[in-house]
Amino acid sequence: MPYYIGDVIKDEKRMVARTAEQHKKRGVDVKLNTRVDEIDTDKGVVRLSDDTTMPYDYLVMGTGGNAFLPGIPGQDLEGVFTLKTLTDAIRMKTYIHEKRCRKAIILGAGFVALEMSEAMRTLGIDTLIVYRGALPARRWDSEFSEAILEEMNTNKVTFVPHTKPVAIERGRGFLLRLITGEGEMEADIILIALGVSPNIKLAEDIGLQIGETGAIQVDPSQRTSREEVYAVGDCCEAYHRVSKKWLHFPLGDVANKQGRVAGQNVGGSSMTFPGIVGSQSFKLFNLEIAATGLDEEEAAASGYDPVSNIIWGNPIAASLAASLPGLRKLGLKLVADKSTGKLLGAQAVGTENVVSRINALSVALWAGMDLDEIGYLDFAYAPPFSGAWDPIHTAAQILKRKL
Amino acid sequence: MPYYIGDVIKDEKRMVARTAEQHKKRGVDVKLNTRVDEIDTDKGVVRLSDDTTMPYDYLVMGTGGNAFLPGIPGQDLEGVFTLKTLTDAIRMKTYIHEKRCRKAIILGAGFVALEMSEAMRTLGIDTLIVYRGALPARRWDSEFSEAILEEMNTNKVTFVPHTKPVAIERGRGFLLRLITGEGEMEADIILIALGVSPNIKLAEDIGLQIGETGAIQVDPSQRTSREEVYAVGDCCEAYHRVSKKWLHFPLGDVANKQGRVAGQNVGGSSMTFPGIVGSQSFKLFNLEIAATGLDEEEAAASGYDPVSNIIWGNPIAASLAASLPGLRKLGLKLVADKSTGKLLGAQAVGTENVVSRINALSVALWAGMDLDEIGYLDFAYAPPFSGAWDPIHTAAQILKRKL
Structure with a gap:
């Protein structure tokens, strides 16, 4: 689902123009460009x-x-992109078509890098992700990053870990060459996705x-x-x-x-922003990946005494799960505070109903619930959507015993 | 997905036997049958x-x-079933196969009746739902019941409203005949699903x-x-x-x-059940249907001053929704208390991410949140799962203006 560089761009352009138009009608002057x-x-x-x-x-x-730039020679060559604006996406898409790109290198392994790897593969482009760390999706537990890596492998996205870019040059077999501390590799397009x-x-x-x-x-x-x-x-x-x-x-x-x-x-109404709990999700091929709140390190840095666990449960009722090919276990990690029992964070990965769980836990986190409460929350149970005990219940009850 | 009468039954039988076995190993005497x-x-x-x-x-x-019985002559004839136990399901399935049932009548239009209509259609059986009321799924707003009825029609489940069963007899063209206040109809199997x-x-x-x-x-x-x-x-x-x-x-x-x-x-540990908020869901063909909390009538009966609204939003980002055939709008109804602004209940219907929303709202309901808070909750946003403003935000903000 190449939604960042796909045909939706046309709609978005129309949307921007329409929004500007609507504002003008209400007496708000909009200056584009x-x-x-x-x-x-x-x-x-x-x-x-x-x-x-x-x-x-x-x-x-x-x-x-x-967009963060690595600060290496050649980072401004034609064919090297960052993805911030709609125009960046349009330029990238045009370049891919005009140059008939066959191979892409993505620098970085965060959610934008991973989403873009799917977009590239959807266009039939060989895709390499080059990353200085060991595993993709650093926000998530390494157990979940392993599952993400597996999904990348299944979908022929090559992950090149422990590798730092040193320079970009014109290529021979392909349009560009990436020089790294670990050797060279070529591609027709390089996307820098190192965060903002x-x-x-x-x-x-x-x-x-x-x-x-x-x-x-x-x-x-x-x-x-x-x-x-x-x-x-x-x-x-x-x-x-x-x-x-x-x-x-x-x-x-x-x-x-x-x-x-x-x-x-x-406009004259007094209003405050109630803040965030750090909820986030992305899709990667058949995986849903989501998180909210803090991980252990962040929790400790915020003065909590974190304890955590990971369970692999069924995203739907166990009796149904067996009959659905392609359905995988749902990994759910909870982080709680040892002294209060309060939830501090959650992460999940799986093929179905992943964001659903993290959203429910985001609300629990927002409300400051503890594991006792979360272990008995009343969800809308039916076999196609969960077991009678949801993985959330199970994870909370198991973690409770670790307090 | 005929999970109540499908092959999972074998697994469930094994499960019951295995559970009994496990209990015995721990010194708990289990007497089956x-x-x-x-x-x-x-x-x-x-x-x-x-x-x-x-x-x-x-x-x-x-x-x-x-199981409620209508108390009519013939309700105990062969081929007339209620669905309470695993044995009921096995008996029904055996009967359907042995008698090569071609047509079914289901009395009632609650979630079990509707789930069973899908199970019957999956087996290729002509299915009629006979109900005394005007619309199926009484717990849900009539606007949502209309959507449910449309899904039934699309999947060739015939809905016969405003009809009370009077008697069941042996049939001529089919094995059984249902006599109603509005005329007669025949079928090979009749399921009574009027609640418990x-x-x-x-x-x-x-x-x-x-x-x-x-x-x-x-x-x-x-x-x-x-x-x-x-x-x-x-x-x-x-x-x-x-x-x-x-x-x-x-x-x-x-x-x-x-x-x-x-x-x-x-067992000696003191523990209390924190109660329910009334969450419930079921699947009907391509629809997810879910609800939590109170409707207006229940809210008024509980001393609240209910106000409600319904929105039809996108279950995923609008820019993506257009490209997915079969995806329909998500209907979301919120009920809140006029004097406190607190959420009292929610209902939803749609093809995707319906239970997800109701579960998040179940947690909000559990925590006693008001519409201001719900309108700014932090969800794990990504285009494949919602817009930047979730239908939950939109519905809460619109309802807030009605207080």
Whole structure:
């Protein structure tokens, strides 16, 4: 399902244009393809790339993130891409078709790198993931990363671990060559997917407070250190309800929520963003992969005394599971606090009903539930969707005994 | 997916035998195919159908429910079934094969009736559902029942509404004939699926307190009005955390939980059952149907001032939904309390990720969340699983404006 570089792009372009149109009808001036070059906080105006200025009473910064670059020679060669904007995706897709790409190298093994490996394979492109670490999907337990690696292998995505890129050059057999500490490999396209850092240039220019994470500091109403300036999305921090820390957690749903909160406040309604619990998911071929809350390391760093377990249960009733080919066990990891018994985090991987479990646990985490409560939660049980005891119940009850 | 009468039966038989075996190994005597005819509470013994007696210190009653019968002539004819036990399912399956049944009538339109209509169709049997009401699945909003009816029609299950059975006779063209107030219809097999009532005969014999629901009264430790007697499952009541009432809610997962609680207490660990929020689901052909909590009527009867709304959203990201044939909108209904803004109940219907939403909302309901909180819950967002704003967020935010 190559949804980042597939035909949905056309729809998204239409959507952006339509949204701009709708805003204009309501008296909101939308300037597409225009950059803010400078903010003059004394005069309360922004200077635009078309050399005009616009006045403001309130300013909402949604400057997003910048794709991390490895800082190696050749990272700006034709055929080397990062994926941040819609335009990046369109450019990449055009390049793939025009150059008839047969082979791709992806640097990084986070969720965007993995999603893109599926997109490449769907287009019939040989795909290598080159990563400095041992296993993909670092946020997840190594037991789950092994399952993810297996899914990559099944779908002919080659994983090259323990490998650092050194330079990119023009290739011989293919268009590009990646030089690494461990040798060379060639491909027609190289995607750099090493994560994002907050884009805080304008924020720094006007002296906004920057958090320890490197992202713009905001309060729960999304206001920055300047009363009239708000920040939302990948450029700013978000409050994590479990770690009780302000983090940089650049995900689209968080950005949407923060945007609405800032909009409400600018519009005169007082509203606060209740924070996040760190929920996240992605799909990789036939696997669903999801997580919420903290892992043991993060929990310990937040002052908890973490204890955890992993179970492999049936995503649907055991009596039905046997008759469904391709269905695999659902891996579920819970992390809890030893002294209070409270849930601190959860991770899951499997072919079905994975995100479903993590979403239910996200709500439990949000509400601050302990393992006793989670072990007896009332779910909508029917054999096609779970056993009478859900893996969530089982995992909670088993972990409870470890407290 | 004919899981109630399909091949899983063999596995379940093995499972029962294996469970009995395991218990015996641990010194628990298991008597299969034995009935308790009488309980002598003075002597602390039960008299069994094999004319022996067994002593007890504690007694756990799991007498289950009885299938409702319409009380019409012919309801005990060969070919007329109720579905309570594994044996019922085996008998029905054997009958279908031996008589080469071509046509079935199902009395009732609750979840068991509907699940069985799918099982019958899977076996290629013409299927009629005869119901006294206007629409199937009474627990659900009529807008959702209409969607369920459409799914039945698509899959050639004929729904005969507003029709009461009067008698069953031997048939001419088929083996049986159903006489109704609205005319006659024939079939080879008739399934009575009108719900269950608690089996309280033994409980009444020993004078246990029976609740207003007609089921055995228990306290949160599953203890009945007699200190040494516990009750669990379909024969007893369960505490509903939202209505704050003791209800008869005969579902398998509730029975499992109550059984474990009673077992813990009998075994010497003190434990209470935290109650239910009324979560339930079933599958009907390509539809998932689920609900939790209270509907408006139940909410009003529990002293709330209910307000509700229904939205039809995308079960996955809108940009992806268009490219998936067969995917339908997800209908989500929320019920909340006008004065507190707290969630009171939710219902959903659709082709994907329906139970997922109801489970997340079940946890929110369990935790007593209000619409403000639910509108900003942190879910594991990715396009294959939801939009950046989940239908849950949208529904909560829209309903909030109605308060």
